[in-house]
Amino acid sequence: MRNTYVPYPVRIKDVIVETEDKQLRSFWFEFLNEEDADAFKYIPGQFGELSIPGYGEIPIGIASSPTEGKDLLFTVNKVGNVSSRLHNMKPGDIMGIRGPLGNSYPLKEMEGKNVVIVAGGFAVTTLRSTMNWLLHPDNRDRYGKITFIYGARTPGMLLYENEWRTWMAREDCDIHVTIDRECEGWDCLVGFVPTVTGEVAPPAENSVALICGPPIMIKFTQPVFDKLGWQPDQIVMSLENRMKCGIGICGRCNVGPYYVCKDGPVFTKKELDKLPPEY
Amino acid sequence: MANKILAKDKLDDFIAKLGQGAEVFAPKQDGAKTTWQAVSSADDVDFDFVNTDMSPKDFFFPQTECMMHFKNDPGAEDGMIFQAEEVIATPKSILNMRPCDAKAFQILDMIFVQDEMTDDLYWRLKREQSLICGLACNEPCPTCFCSSVNCGPHHEVGQDLQLVDLGDKFLVKVLSEKGEAKVDDLPDAADADEAKAAELKASAEAAMVSKVSTDKIAEKEILELYEDAMWDRVYEGCLNCGTCTFVCPTCHCFDIQDEVQGDYGRRVRNWDYCMSWLFTMHGTGHNPRGTKKSRVRQRFMHKFKYIPVKRDGEIGCVGCGRCIQMCPVNIDVRQVVDQMNS
């Protein structure tokens, strides 16, 4: 009988400025108590409520993978009161985390299938988690071909460069990273995510796609998959809505009968097609 | 469990027994309002009331509730670490609750307590320490429509005991073991008493003039209802105030806020309402329910479609009629449900 509203105390271990506009920072957290770290068992696609005493909470997707150890990684865009405060915090500072919350990517159902990951901008966070999980030696054999497509406006707006460069060097996954316009010194793709997807996505058969990105990217990527013959139940998306409780009670994050915080954040396109577009 | 008889001159004893190790509350008229008040004897209790202005949900879900606190001092040992507020679950016996309000507790139980992660201790611990003694409605009001929404004037759900006013005495329906312990010394009801209570139930049900149907709402697809043109008109007079939600016995949405004063910080929850544009506003400025129409639609869809879909046909409304009486612009849930069901 744990009071799930009360966050686990954590310490900021490291802060990384991720983007050239400095609007995105990544935070590594370590649990103050060993038993809390053990209790926080998560699956890629889940999120946590970052809890700053005196400021409030924000729901953020977990960017680390459980295969990376007990510390947690979150990448946070500076938009509101809580995220702005977090951007001013330093290694050593104490705050809280609640979770893990929500469902996760359907990793079990994805076994034996080809996986296409499509990410735009800073929505790549839980997909970083997924990539690390899929590429881990314990898991890699259970999945088919892995294709990772990631785009941002400029090279400086891409997150986690060290990691996707490492993935590029591997032979068991196809990594396609793109920016919107030509840029000096850029050695990867140029073009929008939907175009790149059309060129590199595998056939629909026995495949599943995880898509996270700004609405405009999703809007233009969808027809690409349609054209390739993909069905709505093969396309998996993660939603963001305003949340407070994170456990399916407080009433604000619902999309139709389903709470993004508890029944989501991960839904298939097939599920979303039957629901009001309130996200 | 045999039903019992409570003579009207034995009310004091009964209230005393309800009060053993518990506070007793009952509705009482207080000027223009009927409110829940602490009672200690039959003189304090008003049996001739319609219903309380506010629902009893705040016994277990107060409008403002401190959830946890912290020492607002990063330098201090255990500074900036949240400590749960102790839930003060004083046992409460709640007397003369109308069946609609008791039924609402059953719905709220399903929402506040779902599984290991969704286990709202602030609600559950207080709720577990309560005893609900209902009072059957013999004279429903014109705005009551409980019989249409899985409830009724003599509905027994959510109560440990239920009083039925037979005129010269009460029939006490024994509905749980917890309730039974409070009436074990009362005489059993005779067949004639049971028959009288059944008669009153039938006449109360017959006197229910307001009726709505929800069968077609259940059959329709979510999007069909959501996209119905009716919503273009229903919201037109709405003020987007919180009255309907705050007086509603089943509305349970809340906000969580942090407050700091000196080195004391706390996290508080407050009732919130889906009529407020802030409710769903993203930090980025995007708002999934940015229009008045979408917010008004949400409230009715939540109660009459979303909750039934999620909770096995259970409806998120108990037909108490408070919102009909209190809405400043007379948006009448019965008219809205009729349109949804047409």
Place this chain on the structure above:
Amino acid sequence: MQQRTEKIREMAKQLLADGAVDVVIGYRKGTVAMREQPFVAHTPEEADELVWTGFCCNNLANLMPRREDKVGVVAQGCVSRNIVGLIQENQVDRDRVKVIGVPCLGMVSKRKVEAAVDFKPIFEAIEDGDKLIVKGKGFEETLERKQMLRDNCFTCQHRNPVIDDGLVCDKVDDAAGGDIDKMAAPWEELEAGERWAKFNDTFSDCIRCYACRDACPLCYCHVCFVDEAKPQWCGKTQDTADVQTFHILRAFHCAGRCTDCGACESACPMDIKMRLLTSKIEKDVRALYNYTPGMDIKATPPMSVYRPDDPQEFIK
């Protein structure tokens, strides 16, 4: 009342049929006793649902800001003054509004009637000239309509519309007869401590549903101060200080703009008399600036303009 209703329907139908307006905002019969329903008629046929009774207790000017269509509005004195206020504050364009003016006999206070029948549930209330017939289970009582008027209607000084595009009947006496300055008087006489206690007591039942704000045509701000998050001016809890901050600040925001329409009190589910606060502020505005809100489209409300000879004795 029936004559007013018929004329409202006639004028509304004409405006809609001529295309002079896209909609007419009025009232239709409510579903509970003593409360009519604000209603937007989109077609001449729908205009047949419009009614005018003593139970039209909202302020329809409240539904006007941010509409992009041309609207007709059924307006009595106070509502017409709020339309003037909205025009002064550039929230409503006079050219896109047609005012169906209603000389007003005052609205009935639901609460007063309920008290008069000892809070027995009322199933029906019928206006019959000066009388009000109230029916419930096992009773029928006849009350004097005038005694049941809302406090603000009793002290109303401007019962006829101040602007209109046609009146539905002959004008009535402008003043209802009550002394508007008396409303604020009980508070003025109190010692500061007593006044604070009285204020505390008046607002203690507030549930912060904001019906008073949302029913008020002055409160058209996109983001109300009470909803601001950056910075957060006011706490969100039921703590007395938070509740009082809301009411005090809201009252001051209405200074020199309030027409005493009473929509706030009629909307309040907790029967809070917030006019105790606003009436004092408006009385001060009358005394200090010789200004009555909403009387003249060209006037500048005193709180939105600086004049070298503005009174300043009260600034300490």
